[in-house]
Amino acid sequence: MTGEPQAPVVLSVRGLRKRYGDLEAVKDVSFDIREGETYGLLGPNGAGKSTTISIVCGLLRRDAGEVTVDGKPIDTGAVAAKAGIGVVPQDLAIYPDLSARENLTFFGRLYGLGGARLKSRIDTCLELVGLADRANERTDHFSGGMQRRLNIAIGMLHEPRLLLLDEPTVGVDPQSRNAILESIAALGREGMAVLYTTHYMEEAERLCDRVGIIDAGEIRAEGTRRELVALVGQRDEVRLTATGDLGAATKAVGALPGVGGAVVRDGVLELVVDDARGMLPRLLDAVDKAGATVRGVDVVQPDLEAVFLHLTGRALRDAS
Amino acid sequence: MIDIRKAIEIGRVNLLRQVRDRSDLFFVFVLPTIIIVALGLQFGGMTLVRVGIVAPTGDAAATALVAQIKGDSKTLDLRTVATVDELRSLVERGRLEAGVVIPNGFGAALSGTGTVSVTYLATTGALTSGVRAPIEAAVARLAAITTAARIASGATGTDAAAARPLAENLYDTVPGITIDAKTVGEAGMFAGFSGFTFGASTQLVLFMFLTSMTAAGRLVWSRKIGVSRRMVSTPTSVATIVAGEALGRFGVAMLQAGYIIAVSSLVFGVSWGDPLAAGALIALFGVVAAGVALLVGALARTPDQASSMGVFVGLAMGALGGSMIPFQVMPPLMQNIARLLPQSWTLLGIQTLIRDGGGIASVAPNLAVLAVWAVGVMALASWRFRKAITG
Known part of the structure; x- marks a missing residue:
């Protein structure tokens, strides 16, 4: 080569x-x-x-x-x-x-x-x-x-x-x-x-x-x-703007199969998931059952923040 | 390896920062001057002794005795007092250190045959007992002349009044008995000094050390903000950085010394003795002061801590070393303690040069002790400072 x-x-x-x-x-x-x-x-x-x-x-x-x-x-x-x-x-x-x-x-x-x-x-x-x-x-x-x-x-x-x-x-x-x-x-x-x-x-x-x-x-x-x-693979980063018990919601969605990492920051649940389109109903259901209400949904291109989350299970800024 | 040019640059910047600090300027330039002036005035004034004189007016013999008492003394301040009661009152109230009463008819009584008494009035105390000597000496001279005139008058049958001028003329030509007084051991506290000289020498030693200590706080600050570590990250050896920082503290000490020497010489007429010997003493003491400042700068964790440590160390060593209380009046135990400190060796060396003259040889022991101190403290400080900036 x-x-x-x-x-x-x-x-x-x-x-x-x-x-x-x-x-x-x-x-x-x-x-x-x-x-x-x-x-x-x-x-x-x-x-x-x-x-x-x-x-x-x-x-x-x-x-x-x-x-x-x-x-x-x-x-x-x-x-x-x-x-x-x-x-x-x-x-x-x-x-x-x-x-x-x-x-x-x-x-x-x-x-x-x-x-x-x-x-x-x-x-x-x-x-x-x-x-x-x-x-x-x-x-x-x-x-x-x-x-x-x-x-x-x-x-x-x-x-x-x-x-x-x-x-x-x-x-x-x-x-x-x-x-x-x-x-x-x-x-x-x-x-x-x-x-x-x-x-x-x-x-x-x-x-x-x-x-x-x-x-x-x-x-x-x-x-x-x-x-x-690319290390995040075909995974998507999903950001759920929500109110209510975000701690419980984070735990609930983090336990779902296909979720690579979940953190909450500034009222936003940030998740790395295998297939955003397919998983979204289950995510919204889990958040709802945990006592939180979703106000907005964003599916974004993974960035280095998502890579860090994927590699360590923690958000870069939370770890800081 | 020490890079001399870089070490000088580090020292130069230290000195520049010291000079720029306005709060330090007060301590470096204003405060020492005030203290030297204050000490000079205090010690200079203490040797002027006020003596009241009650003497009959128009009595030539009484006037001559007063002139004899005054002599060429620069320490006696003779003041005429009207009455004995007033004199006694002034002495008792401390307005005069002593008084002399020359009785009425003093001149006539000297020409007679009876005993003539001159009264000396004083409170107890070292100062007033010292005044008595020149008065007694003047009276003793007059007594000798009077006795000689009376003996001559008795032996030759001439009139005592006529024999008196002859006795006065011959007094200084007839061999008598003299006392050859010599001082041995340590010189007296202020012997050979003007008031300003004593103050300048003690304050030189005190402030050289204290000013170096203020530079210790600046050193801690450099460490805290990371400048010292940044220097280590440059192609500059740690030995060069340590040497440069030490040079900076040495420069600060020498700046302080230079100022005190210049002001005391030019304004107050202080003579510092042989320049080479005095310079060697001061330079070695400057190295010691720089070493202690470097050590404090390495040990302290904050600039405030360095300032507190520095002031404590500077004042304590200054006090114990004779910068506040003269070495000569210390009890033996304290003198032994003082002899362990570089301050006393510097101060006694400088005072020797001022009082006795001489050169390097006359202060060789002082220089040797200071050299040992300089090497020891600089080695310890360099080791600690090296650890502080690379640890």
Whole structure:
């Protein structure tokens, strides 16, 4: 079989394990990210995403496994190899009492930049994240979204081969989130390999070329959106807007044969079923008998949320 | 391996953040100045002793005795009082430290043959007993001249009034008995110091340490918001980060020292002795202060906790080390405790340079102790801080 030559692998993670006491936070995690590819780790809080990123960027010692960036092994002591990695942590890791430009200058120097190149990269990154006109303001005067954008600018300042973003849009307003996602998409197009962790299904679907669904420290499935949705098979996702005893209704429909998962969220029963058309009367009957009243019915295309529900039996956001 | 350029950059940013913090500026620049001025005025004023004089007007001998008492003393403030009763009242109420009563007809009585009494009035106390010495010395001189004039008058049959000028002229040329007083052991509390010198030296040591401690809170904040971990994620070794953070705290301590030395020298005329030796003492103490700040920054969980720990450690070590209570007036047990602390070695070293002069050699033991402290505390702090940012 022939095809287009694949881009080289930038990040390779093999058999990663990390334990905190009795808790195994990362269990045999493996994945690759190629040049220009954006890979999403999608999972709820506590799934092991941040631990994985911390190990990949050499912040945390692993118990087992191997991490390489462009073939160079990465661990906590691999100082020189870290030059190829940019990190955008979940925390706003910036000095609040320095300006955006001063923060970029400081971290730029730690990344080994200096002189005209540092100045040029700072200007480029400020422009890219839309902070050029606020460059000399102290960052504690910035909105949360602006601080997040600066957080990202620091990570990509030195044009790394691999950019690690750990939930970079947490607590950000929709407008800033959109700007952040646009910036990251642009980086992928420029050839940067991006590892993006999130518990927002919409972000993973919009941004990532491939997604690894992670839960309880394990990657439960991996692939493109199409490949992952295919895991749900010919199943349909049914959403029943209902009132009354939704807890009892969820239990009742969940016990029916042909129902792959059932959760209730914001007054909506979300179900993955084998055949929506054929099962709908039985579903409505079960809900009615459980003491709830159905107000609306939607049959939708399965998405990554449905995949997570299918794989874990829980809703992604409820698990978060 | 430590990357010096990156360590300096980390230190530079620390110093920049310290200088930008307006609340810290009060503690770094304003408060030490106020305390140095206050201590200078207090210790400077304490040595001026007010002495009331009741003396007959127009009596040349009485005027001469008053001039003799005053001599070239800068510590006696002689004030004329009208009556003995008023003098007694002023001394009893503490408005004067002591009083001297020269009786009426003092000059004539000296030319006579009877005993002449000069009265000294004072309350009990170390200060007033110290005043008595120059007054007794002046009276003793006058007594010697009077005795010599009376002996000469008796032996030669000349008039005592005529013999008196001769005795006065010869007094300073006739060899007598002198007391050769030497001070041994520890120098007195304020010996050789102006009031500002004492205050500046103690506050230098106190504030260098305290200001470094304020930087410990900023270090915890950097850890809390993830900046320290972000630094570790860059191609910068942990050793470089630790060195940079330590350098930042050292810079803060030296900024504080530089300010106190500049202000005390330029405004209050304080001389700090040999620059090389004083610089070595202060630099080593700065390393110790930076190490303790790094340690507090590594151990504390919150910036508030670091501030509380820092102020407690800074004030406690300052008080025990002689920054508040002079080492020389401490009881032996407390002096032994003080000798365990870097503050006392720094302070005594600086005071030696100011009072006795000398260079590196004269403070070599102080430098050796401070070097041991610096190496020990910096090693411990580096180990703890490394754990805090990579754990």
